Amino acid sequence: MHGNTVNINVYSDTNDISSISLVVNQLKINDPNIRLKYPLKFKNSEDDIIILQIESVSSTFVREAVKLKEEAFNKIIFVIKKNDAVLISSLVKLGFQSIFVIPFELPKLITHLSEIINLKSDKLKEGKTGGLANDNYDIEGLVGSSKSFKKVIEIIKKISNKTDVYVMILGETGTGKSLIARTIHANSPKKQYPFIDIVCSAIPESLMESELFGYEAGAFTQAESRKYGLLELAEKGTLFLDELGDISLNIQAKLLRSIEKKVIRRLGGVRDIPIYARFISATNKNLELMIEQKLFRSDLFHRLNVIEITLPPLREREEDVLLLTEKFINIYNTQFGKSIDGYDDNVKQFLLNYEWPGNVRELQNSIERAILLTENNTLKIDTFSVLQKRERPQEQSQMFATPILPQFIRLELEYERVGLKELTVLYAKEVLNKAEGKKSKAARLLGISRPRLDSLLEKNKN
Structure with a gap:
């Protein structure tokens, strides 16, 4: 960032850079100014944002980026035009995380660039993770003043530097388990290494083993080349096993072996490969009950559950609801080019009394929707009509006991x-x-x- 201007330098293996130009043109940012540049030679100018559009891992720009990330303070973003799993895996293994497949991920790229440019810090540091500056996951940046959430913050402060300690995060859906995992990683000595996020429920049982452990060429009919598993790609970083309770007993046994012996073996492989990653797991299921029902291994549970962090549901964090609301208003004001400056008393009462079954995620989505629908500078109760329809009659009677809004009925x-x-x-x-x-x-x-x-x-x- 130079004065009041952000330079975005674009390097491409092809002459077609229309998609990148489209992204920059859709950025709704007035301050700082944005200057899109296409240098002929790869060069480093401190704090510039660098976008690399590549076709293969053998691109000269990849080699230049590897050199650059070791010494510079640039934000490096990779753009690829086809969903090439091998290319993406290779970039991740090299320590880069900001990778976007276009045109499928154009909206994500727009949001990502907006977040970077609007960071208040003058430095946009590109660490080995290739992610956003670690200030994005600063412990002090966690929003919450409730007693229950303060306890969570205290635990995070105590364990972040203890990289050999396994952490299990428990909590309902939408309470922010992934955010806590990333915060622990970003405030640990492992922050310069990859953070690999694995949503266990999203990977079919038939593919889980090859995704976690990888495979050698010829391991099965369609294995034409070697595939690195996610445990191997994590290197010395952090492996986050989200929705741990959805892993089958068969995979649990193999995962336990890798954790205990700190090695993995690819499918079709003949040698053990050492792993050095820290394991953080998360679930919204009652694993102890699953152990009783013989659905989860007790030895794996105790191995992963050295430090337990239980995230309170939002309904138990009343003091935090309005703080989070203000945060989300600021985020979506920036993203959508709006200037919402607050909400009326009816909205405040609604926010404080609604049960939030979807927790922080539901609150965030609701604020996003409200800001998109609002045509003035103040959020009104009618922009939350979708949530109002979900409420049960008894909930409404409790929520609006004093006073009862005209659109509600009390049934006791x-x-x-x-x-x-x-x-x-x-x-x-x-x-x-x-x-x-x-x-x-x-x-x-x-x-x-x-x-x-x-x-x-x-x-x-x-």
Whole structure:
């Protein structure tokens, strides 16, 4: 970054750089200024962003990038035009993580560049991981002032430097397990090495072994060349096993061997290959119950669960909801070129009282949606209509007890005495009251005919 200008230097194996130009043109950033350059020779100018569009790992630009990342403070991004698994794996093994397949990942590349340019730091440091500056995962940057989340932060501070300690992160879906894993990695001595994120549930059982351990050429019919496994690609970095509870017993046994002996053997291989990665695992399942049900190995559980971090659900972090909301508003203001400066009291009350079953991820998605739909500078309650429809009647009555907003109905019932038929009648009566006694309007709101409403009310007169 030079003064108030960011230089983006583009190097390409081909003459077609239209996709990269498209990405830069869609960046909605006024400050700093962005200057797109196409130097004829590869050169290093401190803090420039470098985009390399390559066709193969033998590209001269790959060799130059490897030299550069050892000594410079540049942000290096690779762009490839075909989903070449071998090429991507090779780049990851060389220590690069910012790799985008276009045109499929154009939106991700736009967001990625926006985040880099808007970092407040003057330095955009390219470490060996090739990722964003480690400030992105700074421990102090974790948002939360609730007592339960502060405990999580304290544990992270204590263990980040203990690279030989296995960590297991527990928590419901959407609580931020991946963020915590990346934060531990980014604040450890291993931060200059790769962070390999493996979503275990996303890999079919038939492919899991080859993905984790790799294979040699000729190991099976379609194995035309050697494939490096993810455990091997992690090198001296961090291997994050997300959704650990979805791994089969067969893979569990092989994973346990690798962890205990610190070696892997590729499919079709004849020698053991040492691994030095740190293991961090995460799950939203009750592994202890799965052990009792013979669905998970107790020895693997105890090996991986040396330090346990339990992330509290968002409904137990009331103090953090508005803090997170402000963070997401700032993020999406930048991404969408908006200038939302806050929310009204109805939104505040809704945010604080909603149960957030999807936790932080649901809150983030809701704020993103609200900002996209809002046409003024303040978030209104109607932009959260999707969440309002998901709420159960009893939840709504609790959430808006004081005061009750016009669009809600309070139903306080003894569930052991009120049956479904009685509940239907009571609800219909409340809607009729909201419709000011106008039966045609009430029937339309209830989604039934006027005669059906008359019959419902007539049969159940007290």
